[in-house]
Amino acid sequence: MHKKVAFIGSVGSGKTTIIDNLSSINTVNTDVESSVDIGKEMTTVGIDYGHIVVDQETTLGLYGVPGQRKFSFIWDFVKDGLWAVVILVRNRDRESIHELDHLLDYFDIQQHMPCVIGITHVDSESGESTIKKIKSTLQPRGLNLPVYTIDARDKECANLIMRTLIAIEESQ
């Protein structure tokens, strides 16, 4: 069975990086140079696509969307038929936490679906305050999702996220 996993989150939260890291095929990459300052050189304007083989029966399609809201028509393609969602939040970034709020609505995140939140860029500053802010965003919605601090560039971290999604499904 082919299952669809979406990677969503603000610009620079690490969606393209983590998919590159996880995928067993060369990813489809649609990053172009950003013409405005977004704190990094490249940004996704189309879609990232990667692929993981879990076992004989299961493959995962990894879909990364652009973080910029003007590309939300791409979010609409990805939104349907999702098995799981990974939301990335950039540590100590108010915009990124604000975007989490928007994305929870847009992707209609519910407690029963496999969904994990990863806080990236925790190597220089502790993620404690970001975890608190995320929890207080989730709580009023009745959501209790696993929140990890990760490095999107690190293979172990990336694998932990995927294992968690599978474990959530198996426990249901």
Added chain:
Amino acid sequence: MKQTFADLFKQIDSKLHSIRCLSLTTEDGFSVFSQTAGSFKVEDDKLSAVTSSLTALGSAAAKQLIGAKFESTCIETNEGLMFMIKTKYQDKPCVLSLISGNDPNLGQIRFYLNKLAAYLETAKLSAANDSQPQK
């Protein structure tokens, strides 16, 4: 007086007849210039974002599936077509796109848009009339 994007629209319209829209967008989806004809309306922001995504996906397909260099994307509809081609403007990677009238000639559109894309790489247009509807 300096040339405007509206002038370029007029020139290409005189060759291709009843084009509906000509627009220049940065590769990452910001509108630089946009000109529409008559009553035709299109949201600049949406056009720029969609153009940017389609071109990036076209490039990915060209490179990863065909193993070739991307040149242009074309969307055909029952009422004309939209043609998008990579260019540069003021050294920034951009996409030039055209929405045709009802009865397009793809060969001609490709020819004139290629020419215009090459011209834009060294042109410096006056900002006047950008994003204004054509009277």
